[in-house]
Amino acid sequence: xxxxxxxPHVTRNTTTxxxxxxxxxDGRTTRHKSYAASQKFRKRIEEAxxxxxxx
Numbered sequence: 598x599x600x601x602x603x604x605p606h607v608t609r610n611t612t613t614x615x616x617x618x619x620x621x622x623d624g625r626t627t628r629h630k631s632y633a634a635s636q637k638f639r640k641r642i643e644e645a646x647x648x649x650x651x652x
Contacts, residue, residue, distance in 0.1 A: 606635040 604626060626632055
């Protein structure tokens with residue numbers, strides 16, 4: 598992604614899972630205001646999909 602000059606806006610997984618997986622998103626990505634804004638927007642979208650699935 599960095600070679601293409603694209604900032605990934607995926608959720609950062611900071612805890613190690615049972616299988617030992619962690620995300621490779623580091624502080625270079627998460628320090629920007631646009632990342633925080635993207636995560637807030639993503640949360641709203643996920644809530645809407647969750648609500649639709651229950652209905």
